[in-house]
Amino acid sequence: MPTSHLRLLLASAAAVVTACDLPGDVPSNNIPDGFAVQVQNASYPEIHNRMMNLWESGGGDQHLFLSPAGNATSALTLVGGIITLNEPLLIRAVINGEYEPADNTTKMFMTERGDPRAIYDVAYGCNPDTDAVQSELAFRARDVLEGGHICVRPTSGDRHEFRYSPPGNTAWTPDRPCIQVTLALVPAS
Ligand SMILES: *[C@@H]1O[C@H](CO)[C@@H](O)[C@H](O)[C@H]1NC(C)=O
Numbered sequence: 584m585p586t587s588h589l590r591l592l593l594a595s596a597a598a599v600v601t602a603c604d605l606p607g608d609v610p611s612n613n614i615p616d617g618f619a620v621q622v623q624n625a626s627y628p629e630i631h632n633r634m635m636n637l638w639e640s641g642g643g644d645q646h647l648f649l650s651p652a653g654n655a656t657s658a659l660t661l662v663g664g665i666i667t668l669n670e671p672l673l674i675r676a677v678i679n680g681e682y683e684p685a686d687n688t689t690k691m692f693m694t695e696r697g698d699p700r701a702i703y704d705v706a707y708g709c710n711p712d713t714d715a716v717q718s719e720l721a722f723r724a725r726d727v728l729e730g731g732h733i734c735v736r737p738t739s740g741d742r743h744e745f746r747y748s749p750p751g752n753t754a755w756t757p758d759r760p761c762i763q764v765t766l767a768l769v770p771a772s
Pocket residue numbers: 637638639640653654
């Protein structure tokens with residue numbers, strides 16, 4: 584049994600007994616074919632299985648919100664671990680701005696500018712509902728700073744925005760939680 588599988592079984596032994604058989608290979612962090620991103624955290628039904636959508640924000644930037652807000656996309660690609668959109672401008676997912684002291688998180692959005700990149704590995708996981716093998720974006724680093732995770736948080740207009748939570752962050756705002764999420768890849772069909 585692969586170590587990652589064993590760890591998954593141990594970690595989830597209390598909750599779910601089943602766990603799919605993960606492939607043994609290491610997936611590439613370049614994905615040239617388009618995909619969409621589905622957000623998962625089964626403990627939070629209000630965000631579970633919603634999609635990462637784009638919201639035009641001036642200068643070619645696209646801000647990221649959970650569906651149904653904004654425009655759906657399945658044209659995302661992964662270039663050296665960086666979420667990239669090629670049209671109409673070449674923009675990349677970055678982490679910068681709107682830092683919030685209360686929960687110690689920073690916004691993730693897409694831009695053509697040179698802000699610190701959000702860098703991911705691709706990993707296999709088990710879909711929490713169907714137990715099917717899925718590919719996931721496993722957060723690796725904000726530019727050169729390793730660790731941390733991506734979370735989604737309620738914001739204006741009954742929307743949820745995407746944020747970065749740094750390694751070891753203990754700040755937690757129960758009235759406005761930034762919920763840690765799995766980012767599952769959904770290939771364009
Ligand atoms: C969605 O896409 C359309 C067409 O490009 C655009 O006019 C509209 O502003 C976009 N909506 C948002 C919220 O980004």
